[in-house]
Each structure stands twice: as C-alpha cells, then as structure tokens.
Amino acid sequence: MRATISDVARAAGVSIKTVSRVLNKERYVGAATRERVEAAMTALNFSPSLAARTLAGSRSFQIALIYDNHSPFYIHQIQEGVWARCRQEGVRMLAQPVDVASPTLAREVGGLIDETRVDGIVLSSPVTDAAPVLAELERRGIPFVRISPGTNHALTSSVFMDDAQAADDMTTHLVNLGHRRIGFVIGHPNHMASDQRLFGYRRALDRAGIAYEPELVRPGLFDFASGAAAAEALLALPAPPTAIFASNDDMAAGVLAVAHDRGIPVPARLSVAGFDDTELARAVWPPLTTIRQPTRDLAYTAASLLFEKSDGVEHRRLQHDLMTRGSTARPAG
Amino acid sequence: MRATISDVARAAGVSIKTVSRVLNKERYVGAATRERVEAAMTALNFSPSLAARTLAGSRSFQIALIYDNHSPFYIHQIQEGVWARCRQEGVRMLAQPVDVASPTLAREVGGLIDETRVDGIVLSSPVTDAAPVLAELERRGIPFVRISPGTNHALTSSVFMDDAQAADDMTTHLVNLGHRRIGFVIGHPNHMASDQRLFGYRRALDRAGIAYEPELVRPGLFDFASGAAAAEALLALPAPPTAIFASNDDMAAGVLAVAHDRGIPVPARLSVAGFDDTELARAVWPPLTTIRQPTRDLAYTAASLLFEKSDGVEHRRLQHDLMTRGSTARPAG
DNA sequence: CTGTTAGCGCTTTCAT
C-alpha cells in the first residue's frame, strides 16, 4: 500500500541508494537524476519510514521536550516555541510530561532515550535542575538544552533570562510608585527561578534602603490557590502591604481575587504585580503589572541550539520587559 | 552500549524469540523461563527499540493527538487526558498541532501516518470536522476517535457533550434570574460547537417566549479580543443587554474587561456567563458563571476508545455542569 | 556521480 524507497527507485530507474541520497539531500547526485527521483517520490506520495531510518541510521528525526509545569499558559508557549523550530527542521517533537518528584525519573528518561533514540532533548524548568536527570544525560552524551535552568548555567547549554534582575526591576518599579511595604509571594520551591526572584526582590529593597520584613514574604506554589492564600495572610497583617508582588501570574490572579473579596480597590489601595506575562495577565481585571518573560522565544532558541549542534556548551540570554497595564497609580497610604 | 534483545537472550540463556514473547506478554512461556528473562531485562536495564518493533511488527506503540486550538487551557486538558490514558497503556503520544485552514492538511496527516505508523489517532475540535482529514483516515482504515465533533456524531467513534443542551441550560439560568435581553457572543466559525451553542441559546429563548433579536448576537473567535469587541458593540446598543453569554471563557473575560472600562458593575448591572470552565474562569474577577465542559475526561475517554478497539463505531456522551460563582444576583433592570 | 552489500533490533512464520 504505502510506497517504499524501492518503489521509488524502480519508478525512477535508479538504485535505492540514490533515492536515499536525494532524501537526505546529500551532494553528488546529478541534477537530472535528482529531478527524476523527486518526481517519482511525489507521484507515489512517498513518505519515508521513520522507524527504518532510525533503525538503520544514526538519527531518529525526533527530539523530546520534557517538562513538569502546571501552568497551562507557560507550557503552551514552550511547546509552541520548540515545535515551531522542529517544524523548520523536519523533526518531530515528543512532548513528555513527567513528575520531577518521581524517584525513578532518571530511569524513565533513560528509557525514553533507549526506546525512541531521540536526537536531542529540551528540558523545561524544573526538570532543568533535576540532578539525576542531568547526570543520566551527560552519561549518555546526548545533546540537550535547558530552558531557564536555576543552577549551573555555565555547565550545559541553556537559554534563560535574568530572573533576579527582572524581579529587581519590578520591585524598583513599585518602590518608585511610592510603596514602602511590598508583599512578596515566593514561587514553587521546585523551581530555582523562585529563589532568584526572591533574591531580586531583596536586592531592590536593599538598594532602596527599605528593611526586609519576613512577615511580608509568603510561600506559594505557582498556582491560583496558593496566591490567594498568601494574599489572605498578607492582608490580615496589622500593617498590611500596599503592594503585592507575586512570583507568577497565576498567583497574582489569586491575590486579585482576595483583594476583591475584602473590598480593597486595586490599584487605588493595593498594587498587584505578577511575573511571566501570560495570557492570564492580559485577561484578568483589574490589569496586572507584569514581567514579560519571553517564554516562546526561549523555547524556540533552545531548539535552535540543539539543531545548530555547536561543538561545545552555549548560552543565550534573552531580555525581559516590565509591562504596566494601567495600575500605575500611587498608593493611597 | 544499550542492551538489545540478543543481549537479554544470551544473559538468560534463551533464544531471542522467547525474550520477544516475554516482552509482548504472550502465552506459552514457562514460568521459570519468564522469570529468568525478566531478571535479565532488569539487570541489563533493557528498553526495547521502538523503531525495531515498529519496523518488524504491526504496531508502533504510538498514537497521535492532532489539534488546532488556540486556547491553552483547553489544549492542556486535552493533552493531559490523552496522555494519562496512554501512560497506562505503555504507549507514546505524539502531539501534533496543525492548521485546519491549510489546504495540504490531509496530506500532512497522511504523511504523519506513513512516517510514524501510529496505531491510532485522536482528533480534537476543529480538526474533528475537517472533511479531507476524515476521508484520508477512513481511506487508510486507521482507528481514530473524535473529541467533541460538530458533525456526524454517528459516523465515527467519538466522545462529546451536548453543547446545545448546555447552552440551553445556561440561557435558561439567565432567564430564571430575570433577564429578558440576553446578549450572545458566538464562537469561532471553524468550530461546529459554536453553531450548537447558538442553537441552544435560541431554543431556550424560544421556550421562554422571548423573541430572538439579531442585534443581541455577535460573532467571536474564541479569544479575549473578540469577546471584548463583541461586548463593546452590545453595550453600545440603545437598549443594551442585562446579561451577556459568551461561547467560551476567553471571550467572557473580554466582556468583563469592557464592562469594567465602562464602569458597569458586574453582576449588579450586568450578568456575564462563559463556557468551558477553564482555569481562566476561576481566575477572573468578578466570578464568571460557566458551563463546565469535562474536557480532560473527554480526552481520556477518547484514548480509551482507541485502545479498547471495539470492532465498530462507538460513542460516549459525558455530562456538563452549570457552575455558578457568586454572580447570581438579579439584574437591576 | 552511482550501485552493491551488510546489517540496525525486532516480529513474523514456520518448525520442532
């Protein structure tokens, strides 16, 4: 039923090896021959068997994207970016959600590689910082690129933005609006970016000469519910903050919901800031001020690094932006 | 480096065929032999080559999920559901975003099948209703299941909810709140569900004895911007609606944003309802009333249908729920 | 520039 390389060879009157050469865009094929083969491929509607190519050759024309992230917006952008680059390359993308907390994660990833023989791997946070996985990949010598790793930028190829600087920028922005008591909701402990964002927040306060107050800092899990819980706690303080900066948009949305429940007008009485600038940030009301993390571009660039297969370790830092959407009012207090 | 079936056979002192039998859980393998083989597989950390199995056998242990949907929340849930079922089955999921509008779509899907030899396909709306794709799949006789198809439920295996009834329920809910002028924002024209939701809206009005007014119905594209545009138009009417029912959550969020811009309190002066009950609906404020579409379950069930490979066409209808979140106030007008 | 010969690691078919 489906055409094979032999069918094409027969139709074009050449050997299968020549067809293979055309398929792989190798040199040393006569122009006339090439055209004849290409015509035959089109006529027979030929699609090469990936399984056969993988088995016989040294490439599988597939890469894997491994992630464990519960923000649908974030994942969507990551997938989009990687997929866009794969498409250009004629390579398939295997999307692999995993559980970073799983004790067998490294084995699972190893199994994936053995089974599929993927040509490379893109790691998304927080899998980027799962030591057993990194060790497994190094051991096998398979190319991989990390998106927004939290640790050891220098050791492996990776793409990232400066989370600390971005959080610093946002905090400084709030300080410039006149805020002195700025609440902070930390991100998921699994994500190293969480630490860096907290660090940036502290650095900005420090530079502004504002004392760090532990009671203004609350843990979160990068989801709506934990953002809401943190806001409840912060707004119940004897001296509540006049601004709350959450480590991502989902949590910032949670903060907004609580503010509403308590009848606190935003941004008149409370400024709320987020991080990532996902679609969510654009949809919620009142508008959030956010850090635009160029997620899709990071993912696209990561895939590029994989395909460019430079000999060594390579890094790319992308720029962030501070997006203000209407909530620039100075606080009442 | 990586172990092959021959390595395992040698280690266990059996032929490769016996290892193959154990791998495929075939009968007629002695208990003692089986154990010995399994021990060898574990010891050698053996993972069978998918490429080899695909090339030699009649299965590829892979299915494809094909979609073209721009709501990240929706896609996320679909992927989750399908993936969960695949995992149980030990089958890989190839996520394939496509462009339904592409004139070469059927060819692309055909190419995907030829290249990967996937064992089955899950189609998500609106690819569910791309006739050329359906024709191509039928022609090849490859098993496929459609999630929420808009047309011809009966012709192929599919899972769905009753969109018309759900929209009818929501409209009736609004009528029961006292609304007589209910705006409606239609979904993306590519999605057949859009028609059905509109139909349900009209049916409910009809039953309530409320005349259908074309000026209260606006087109949309399932995204935030089009929802906002529709709201602008509706609220600018000489006699604006007291409630607006958008065909999905993203558009409903757009409606909320416009209401805010115009200083119209929600829900005191305007009730806003959405559809799908994505995370977005839970995050926006003021709370949306939504129809909960059991997206993840639909996807999970779709994959199940594929694996159960019943001989014929099968359907599953899942239930929706009407979720009210605080906005049950009666309209002022 | 083009063809020939071996496999890749499994499943299938047929023996035993």
Added chain:
DNA sequence: ATGAAAGCGCTAACAG
C-alpha cells in the same frame, strides 16, 4: 513450550 530463519525499510561503508 521454545527456536531458526527471513525479512521490515532504510542507512553505512564500501566499491566502482
């Protein structure tokens, strides 16, 4: 209940 042999459709390493 187990094994031997023959490919699946392609690429790799050589010939020419």
